[in-house]
Amino acid sequence: MAELPAQVEGLRGRLRDLERELDRTRAQLAGGQVEALLGRTREVAGAPVLAARVEAPNQDTLARLGDSLRDRLRSGVILLGAVVNERPALLAIVTPDLVARGLKAGALLGATAGILGGRGGGRPDRAQGGGGDPARLDAALAAAADFVRQGLRTED
Numbered sequence: 001m002a003e004l005p006a007q008v009e010g011l012r013g014r015l016r017d018l019e020r021e022l023d024r025t026r027a028q029l030a031g032g033q034v035e036a037l038l039g040r041t042r043e044v045a046g047a048p049v050l051a052a053r054v055e056a057p058n059q060d061t062l063a064r065l066g067d068s069l070r071d072r073l074r075s076g077v078i079l080l081g082a083v084v085n086e087r088p089a090l091l092a093i094v095t096p097d098l099v100a101r102g103l104k105a106g107a108l109l110g111a112t113a114g115i116l117g118g119r120g121g122g123r124p125d126r127a128q129g130g131g132g133d134p135a136r137l138d139a140a141l142a143a144a145a146d147f148v149r150q151g152l153r154t155e156d
Helices: 003-038 059-073 105-115 136-153
Strands: 040-043 046-055 079-085 087-094 119-122 128-132
Touching: 003 046, 003 059, 040 128, 040 136, 046 059, 046 136, 059 079, 059 087, 079 105, 079 136, 087 105, 087 119, 087 136, 105 119, 105 128, 105 136
Parallel strands: 046 079
Antiparallel strands: 040 046, 079 087, 087 128, 119 128
């Protein structure tokens, strides 16, 4: 019985190690999606737009994937959607050059999360949120192009 606390502490340490390894593996998997996703970027009103459903087990992984895409894209609008814990989650990123042209990630997120019966918010360059209807995730992602087209219409 005296060794029980030491065994518990040993198991806790092993669990922490496994959680770190799982996080690294998730990051690697998300990184593997970047190249394939970049190939799905399309031009809308003169701006690169990437709106895609991705595999992400949690919001943190979704955020890391979005950051990797933003860093590679350099200029554009990114809207990522995933089903996390059976609920749709969204991440919107707008690069500073397009924020200066009037596009706001929070407005994009609000418009698309509304399709899901949800909401969200954030800064002009980054917003996140979700909704309650995962069946409408693809429709929400498809709305990104119209949002960008309307937001940049005055530029055309």
